[in-house]
Amino acid sequence: MEKVAGSVEYKPIKKVVSGNYAAAYAALHARVQVVAAYPITPQTSIIEKIAEFIANGEADIQYIPVESEHSAMAACIGASATGARVFTATSAQGLALMHEMLHWAAGARLPIVMVDVNRAMAPPWSVWDDQTDSLAQRDTGWMQFYAENNQEVYDGVLMAFKVAETVNVPAMVVESAFILSHTYELVEMIPQELVDEFLPPRKPLYTLTDFDNPIAVGALATPADYYEFRYKLAKAHEEAKKVIKDVGREFGERFGRDYSEMIEKGYIDDADFVFMGMGSLMGTVKEAVELLRKEGYKVGYAKVRWFRPFPREEVVEIAESVKGIAVLDRNFSFGQEGILFTEAKGVLYNEGVRPIMKNYIVGLGGRDFTVKDAKIIAEDMKKIIESGKLDREIEWYHLKR
Amino acid sequence: MNTLFGKMKEEAKVISPKSVDEYPEAPVSLGTTLINFTGDWRTFMPVIDESKCVKCYICWKFCPEPAIYIKEDGFVAIDYDYCKGCGICANECPTKAITMVREEK
């Protein structure tokens, strides 16, 4: 990622870490106070590392061992309601088991931050990368940030806390199973004093331990009141868009890596078509676009960083400037299509913007997606745009035929 | 006032927001939920026979609401604003001093 002009000079702490360790270090640097988690592959090493920090006396964190993810999130909810900064992590079936509690955390407006290590849902049993687990939690009211690499995992957790605590909505930072979680990369970490300046202690809306002003959390709302609370959560998501951009810009100014856009764009201006996708997949795509450009393809990329709240305006802007969009979905909504595809198409309807859009289902369950694959898709998109005809809307790209 | 929460209960306020902006940001009950009279749910009401009561306070400990309080004379009493009529107290009382009586409404 490019350095931002005018960003402050500081000496980063350079560490070669896995995505999971990057997440654990970010939680440490964010000075989380409570962690409740249950180990599940491939998330396990996040909480192992946090347990190690605690054992070594490097962190003053209350670690709550629990018997399942449902309890983990319940414990996080309780801790967050007291006003603490709370962190947890999970994957796939574990995240699914949390489902009910995810609604609870968002509904109660508790800014918990969780790392979900994307892992395919079973059966067939799989521990490899697939975004369907996190996207199935789309409607729980959690914000979602998709990291492309280990640096973005680290930065994402720090930013997620700041955004979550500003709008009082929980946030998920999502990374790929093994591709990031267990792969080591150089990550530039930020000295503690500078993180502290960026992320001051949490100021909760209400706390359970303010005995002079008692509150009851999660009490009953009859039909006379429920609706208004839903609207407030919806509005918080809308407000979060501005906060995300501001926090992303501030992060860039302070630390040199700019996240002021909810969608990271490249070569958009003169592109005939772009690849749109999320997560580690987009690292491969960016590499491919560099090569394709040299070969004369007028192609760009749009990496969706924040999926919730959904960057409607930015998608429209991209669609206005291109003839085609190849949406790469490492996920699938059965009975319909790739989830990002649905969302991206949906926002364009009332704008009257109609680039040709094709949905490529790729990489499910950890299937490799390579630069070569991106090239084949680019070739296909080129043909579609030249002919103006979409052969089929949804392509199961890797299928053995 | 000789009930569990006495004066606090009298002072508890009902806030009825008129517009969405008047609602608290998170769905919390500001103040306490003392005005949430769970006693409305009751079908059977526990009645204490003080002549059988040995002041063991087992009922006081077991009441889930809690709707049982200890009076100045040491006997237990029930705050019917909160007693939901579950019958746990009657079941637990070792001397069978509490009976559940069907309420006519």
Ligand code: SF4
């Ligand atoms: S019936 Fe249940 S709620 Fe009522 S006083 Fe007895 S234990 Fe408490």
Ligand code: SF4
């Ligand atoms: S359990 Fe029975 S005997 Fe014991 S305090 Fe309650 S009413 Fe009295």
